[in-house]
Amino acid sequence: MLKKGDTIRASSTEELVDISTELESQGYTTDFLYEKDGVKGSGV
Numbered sequence: 945m946l947k948k949g950d951t952i953r954a955s956s957t958e959e960l961v962d963i964s965t966e967l968e969s970q971g972y973t974t975d976f977l978y979e980k981d982g983v984k985g986s987g988v
Contacts, residue, residue, distance in 0.1 A: 946967070
């Protein structure tokens with residue numbers, strides 16, 4: 945079971961979308977923080 949603040953790592957945008965879709969189908973609300981090439985951001 946996931947808890948608020950748990951870290952989930954994805955190696956690609958496609959994998960991130962798949963993970964988000966799977967989690968939402970299980971009733972989780974997702975909000976992602978990311979870092980790529982030294983740039984940090986967030987997305988839903």
